[in-house]
Amino acid sequence: MPEDVWIIGASMTKFGRYPDKDVLDLAAEAALAALDDSSTTIADIQILAVGCLFEANAMVGQRLLSQIGQTGIPVYNVANACATGATALRTVIMSIKAGESDIGLAVGVEQMGKAGLLGPAGQGKPKRKVFEPRGRYGAVTNVEGVLGTQLMPGVFAQAGMEYAYENEGVGFEQFAKVAEKNHAHSTLNPLAQYQKRFTLDEVMSAEMIAYPNTLLMCCPTGDGAAAAVVASGTKLKSMPLEIQRRAVKVAASVMTSDPWAEGGQAQPDVNTLTRLAAARAYEEAGVGPADLDLVELHDCFATAELIHYDNLGLCEPGGAGEFIDRGAPWRDGSIPVNVSGGLLSKGHPLGATGIANVYEVTQHLRGEAAERQIEGARVGLTHVIGLGSACCVHILTR
């Protein structure tokens, strides 16, 4: 029987832009805060996993230890697109379940600066002078914008519009309501990159990026870090009662990739692997969607959040439009979703996101979420997707 796994410390930096800091400053700030939160030191830690997508090949984990304590422990530097942070966390969880470690540290960090909505594609590319087939599709030139769009705003817009095609009661307004909600939620989160409320009309009349996503329906780029200290059940029993009291159980930790699906090659399919991960996580944790007190899901774009209501089973099948229309995912609704402000307003420093959502749920389950506390929260779910694709779902309980 594998060990129980517990979160005993968690932290995140405020997300934003830190031109005067580097990745190590941000990672160290989060790591040291998580160690303090668990009343442990780096000397107690037996495994470190670090996710930093933009510096995936730069040994960020070891460089972090050189800043906070070089103890010779195993270090895993991981990358999984926007699921990078959750992958780091899951690496530590697996090590504990395997019995190789009984306490470990996971850190997610990213410094994106003002990368722009389109990432590197926004910088333009030099033109090739003579056509010559390249790659597995034999493309003779850049096909972005010629054979449809593969950039994030358009891909997630199309994912949302496909849901609108297949289901009733979903349109521009339902997608916009998601952003209205998350911006409103963020006003209670001092660690959010933005803390500004917008009316539905302001959301809908903001600059159109890729219909139906306006600027206020796209997450910002930014910098930040998050960290978690994870321990086995056996280790936890040997720790001070105050740590035990505040510990949050990892009731499920699941990762999936894309099973084959029709259309998956035309456009990344963010639905199938999320549904698969959710089903496995509910089974592993022995809970269902009705048991969830809060959910932090991957709202990189407003269209994404809406379809994940259905993918995670939060609403009736096909009922995501009705779910947002009746206010169910608002903080005073039946299943609060993204009470942190979500990626849309809290921000999305890629590597940090999949641990920052665990930090958020942990705070609520401990009753330490201050102004934005969901009263009496006992079960929470986190979800991230790294396009390409990797999906991680964690269910936390206390």
Next chain:
Amino acid sequence: MAKQVPIVDYLVLGDPPRLEVSTCTACGAGFFDRRIRCGRCGGRDFERRVVPATGIVRTFTIVHRAAPGTPTPYVSAVVELDDGTRVKANLLGVEPDPKAITLGMKVELATFVAETDDEGTEAVAFGFRPLNGGKGFSDA
């Protein structure tokens, strides 16, 4: 007439131009790119198959902010062809306005010259235009 090449190798120029997939002979799954084994069933053998030139719009977006050099706005869509194959491309000959595009509208394959290189060779790309001439209509 200028020399023409297809922008990707799954577009086959001819009269009429067509899209081809590499089809798994074991399970029938179709792939636009070169595969080593079938992603669906692990099958080893593939054969070329022409896919239908007509289908419906499953989803679309109207892109307003794009990489430098890409004219905006334009309409990107995923089209479900009559045999179920799905392909991404731009919609041609429609206003970039949500009111002009209906999910489920019928479309057909069309080609256009996307770019010319320094030797005067034209790269021919494909898109889909509404069937029956212009305006979108619901397939319901």
